[in-house]
Amino acid sequence: MNAERVLAGIESLTGAEIVRAFDGGPASQSYLVRHHDTRYVLRIDTPIARMLNLDRVTEAGLLAAVAEAGLGPEPIFTDAGNGVLVTRYLEGRAWTEHDLHADDALERLAELLKQVHGLPAIGRPIELPYKLSAYARAIGSSKADELAIEALDILAGLGDSDARQCLCHNDVTCANVIDGDRLALIDWEYAALGDPFFDLATVVQHHGLDDSQATKLLRIYLGQAVDEDIHRLRQWCELYGRLAALWEAAVEQFSGPD
16 A cells, blocks of 8 residues: 555645655554654554454554553544554654663563553453464464464463453563653554553563563562562463464464565
């Protein structure tokens, strides 16, 4: 889908211009847009978004609540059927892994996650068993089946998480953390109701935090952390690692040969 034509079709942004393209993920292409003195982000889905079953209608509703709380970008225009979203550009600097090692980084990130998890529990459940099975089917290999079974076993061992369900971002990587007037998050396309430990595990496992850093993050988030909490976080990290591997392989399968 041509970005210039898409932008020209948005009446509220008549006369806007594309400044540059962002480095994006496989499910969409994003562009920095200027309209008068205001900057926006135009996101256009690729076919992989539909293959990943991303729910753009629910995402738009979540973004409105998140933006009102000051924790994410404000949605300006959405056309979920055609995979088009425009949000106000969130001023600030995206974190890198180096930022995680700043003296107050884990405190600030834990506070951000507590704020996110304290928002109204809107949206749909994350449905991890469905995602794990769907990714494994798309990949179609015995290794993928093994990973999915291992992840499902871990999930079963974690027990019923319904009592802990809250709104989770589900992709809390440094690239999605924006440091401006306050910390905020972008890229809410995987947000859903789930166990808050999944967000904590994403931070730990994706960035390879060591045991002391993981325990520190957990203690700051909870106020204290007993051995049971630490063990639970480790289980979620194991689950996240398998889910991420399946997601990457599924995206590669959806992308087809180069």
